Amino acid sequence: MVSVDEPANTRERLLEAAIKLLASNGPEGLQARKVASEIGASTMAVYTHFGGMPQLTEAIVREGFRRLDQQLSTVEPTRDPVADLFALGLAYRAHALDNPQLYRLMFGLSMPLPRRGTRRNLLTAAGVPTDLAEGQTAFQHLVTALTRVIDSGRTRKEDPKRAAAQVWSAIHGYVLLEIAGFFGRDGRGVEQVLQPLGISLAVGLGDTVRAATRSARAVQRRAVTFQGEGQPGNTTPRR
Amino acid sequence: MVSVDEPANTRERLLEAAIKLLASNGPEGLQARKVASEIGASTMAVYTHFGGMPQLTEAIVREGFRRLDQQLSTVEPTRDPVADLFALGLAYRAHALDNPQLYRLMFGLSMPLPRRGTRRNLLTAAGVPTDLAEGQTAFQHLVTALTRVIDSGRTRKEDPKRAAAQVWSAIHGYVLLEIAGFFGRDGRGVEQVLQPLGISLAVGLGDTVRAATRSARAVQRRAVTFQGEGQPGNTTPRR
DNA sequence: TCTCCATGGATAACATAGTTATGGCAGAAT
DNA sequence: ATTCTGCCATAACTATGTTATCCATGGAGA
Numbered sequence: 001m002v003s004v005d006e007p008a009n010t011r012e013r014l015l016e017a018a019i020k021l022l023a024s025n026g027p028e029g030l031q032a033r034k035v036a037s038e039i040g041a042s043t044m045a046v047y048t049h050f051g052g053m054p055q056l057t058e059a060i061v062r063e064g065f066r067r068l069d070q071q072l073s074t075v076e077p078t079r080d081p082v083a084d085l086f087a088l089g090l091a092y093r094a095h096a097l098d099n100p101q102l103y104r105l106m107f108g109l110s111m112p113l114p115r116r117g118t119r120r121n122l123l124t125a126a127g128v129p130t131d132l133a134e135g136q137t138a139f140q141h142l143v144t145a146l147t148r149v150i151d152s153g154r155t156r157k158e159d160p161k162r163a164a165a166q167v168w169s170a171i172h173g174y175v176l177l178e179i180a181g182f183f184g185r186d187g188r189g190v191e192q193v194l195q196p197l198g199i200s201l202a203v204g205l206g207d208t209v210r211a212a213t214r215s216a217r218a219v220q221r222r223a224v225t226f227q228g229e230g231q232p233g234n235t236t237p238r239r
Numbered sequence: 240m241v242s243v244d245e246p247a248n249t250r251e252r253l254l255e256a257a258i259k260l261l262a263s264n265g266p267e268g269l270q271a272r273k274v275a276s277e278i279g280a281s282t283m284a285v286y287t288h289f290g291g292m293p294q295l296t297e298a299i300v301r302e303g304f305r306r307l308d309q310q311l312s313t314v315e316p317t318r319d320p321v322a323d324l325f326a327l328g329l330a331y332r333a334h335a336l337d338n339p340q341l342y343r344l345m346f347g348l349s350m351p352l353p354r355r356g357t358r359r360n361l362l363t364a365a366g367v368p369t370d371l372a373e374g375q376t377a378f379q380h381l382v383t384a385l386t387r388v389i390d391s392g393r394t395r396k397e398d399p400k401r402a403a404a405q406v407w408s409a410i411h412g413y414v415l416l417e418i419a420g421f422f423g424r425d426g427r428g429v430e431q432v433l434q435p436l437g438i439s440l441a442v443g444l445g446d447t448v449r450a451a452t453r454s455a456r457a458v459q460r461r462a463v464t465f466q467g468e469g470q471p472g473n474t475t476p477r478r
Numbered sequence: 479t480c481t482c483c484a485t486g487g488a489t490a491a492c493a494t495a496g497t498t499a500t501g502g503c504a505g506a507a508t
Numbered sequence: 509a510t511t512c513t514g515c516c517a518t519a520a521c522t523a524t525g526t527t528a529t530c531c532a533t534g535g536a537g538a
Binding site: 031032033043044046047052053 | 523524525526527
Binding site: 041043044045049 | 485486487488489
């Protein structure tokens with residue numbers, strides 16, 4: 001589980017190279033020739049194993065959601081379900097900030113940039129990403145967390161799914177704005193926006209300001225366990 | 240103000256055609272040859288008036304923020320600042336849902352992280368993407384609205400900017416997820432997610448459940464004035 | 479062992495789309 | 509009238525996704 005990925009087969013190496021190129025070069029890095037030459041192969045490898053760039057991109061998105069799911073799974077439940085929810089939010093944010101290009105691609109924000117060359121028809125039908133089905137797994141983490149919050153009596157009775165939808169909206173929006181640089185690049189946004197936002201939502205759902213604040217502080221202490229504060233180049237023991 | 244746009248000069252016609260093609264064909268529609276031929280010109284027109292496709296895209300983004308600003312400006316303040324904030328949120332959502340491709344493009348272009356040296360660097364002036372600077376105007380609407388909310392005493396004292404950042408995160412995330420289809424395509428997400436989210440945030444900031452709910456209902460009645468419920472092809476008296 | 483076939487992949491050609499070089503034409507300036 | 513300037517049509521150039529073709533390799537079966 002902690003072992004470094006061995007080369008494996010060509011398909012895996014292509015996918016791995018593509019993800020690396022995406023992270024380092026942005027969507028521009030996702031070019032058949034670049035990806036193929038990265039592993040010393042010709043472009044045909046892409047077509048043999050994926051069918052084309054759209055399918056390779058789709059595979060990247062799927063892998064991105066798989067990794068997000070993994071990261072969210074590392075959040076262990078405690079006695080404080082609200083704190084657990086906050087921890088989930090921090091883990092979500094950590095994944096997105098550590099893989100900003102990937103995160104954007106997962107939600108179709110960067111892909112449709114018209115590449116040169118021929119058509120592409122993956123995420124663009126009507127702005128409807130294929131990836132939504134994959135996103136369900138990430139959403140499920142939130143539903144579970146909110147079910148525990150609601151069942152704990154800290155908040156009002158409410159449909160956990162709808163509450164989770166609210167929380168996901170908030171986190172998703174926050175993360176995208178932070179990636180875009182709107183909250184600065186020093187990771188200050190977490191304490192200035194994300195944490196207050198989490199407290200606001202918890203209180204809005206019925207928790208008390210005191211309790212929510214205390215849970216937020218508790219998570220702050222836990223949080224050092226996760227990724228570095230958004231600064232690239234830190235130790236990222238992903239996978 | 241209600242007059243149909245006259246052809247105007249070539250630059251305007253190009254921009255207009257590009258926005259139309261973006262809306263109808265998605266990002267695929269943003270091709271130099273297509274845009275130019277749409278107005279019966281050659282691709283050179285794009286280069287004469289914009290410099291290239293990246294600059295044309297940038298102009299589209301700028302126009303998108305301008306229109307968003309216009310739409311948000313139509314929300315008239317009333318005696319109920321919380322209701323006004325909700326109305327602002329609905330107007331924001333209406334703009335995004337009526338122009339989903341444009342909205343995605345507005346936020347999809349900022350990829351400032353890897354700082355590629357040469358290619359398409361026009362959006363990163365000094366590390367801060369241009370589109371974010373434009374986004375400031377939209378953000379300002381929220382700051383103003385939240386200042387009124389906070390000053391009204393309905394919520395706790397708080398920095399309006401930080402509160403606005405929370406609200407923007409929530410709306411932005413909600414809108415993107417709704418565009419992506421996660422909340423269904425029937426516009427149900429507004430009452431099932433956006434409205435509860437707004438109430439949660441208001442309550443989280445200090446308002447009472449009763450008052451926030453009442454404000455939300457008041458806006459619901461006002462809201463019919465805006466766009467149709469996200470269904471494309473309705474009457475959109477923009478500009 | 480030899481033959482045959484299937485699979486993966488290299489080479490190269492093709493189509494598309496951004497970009498650029500060139501030149502002409504109309505109207506303004508002199 | 510001449511010259512100059514700006515707009516833009518034409519066509520060429522380049523990069524990129526895609527496809528056609530062909531070769532190599534390795535396993536199955538005789």
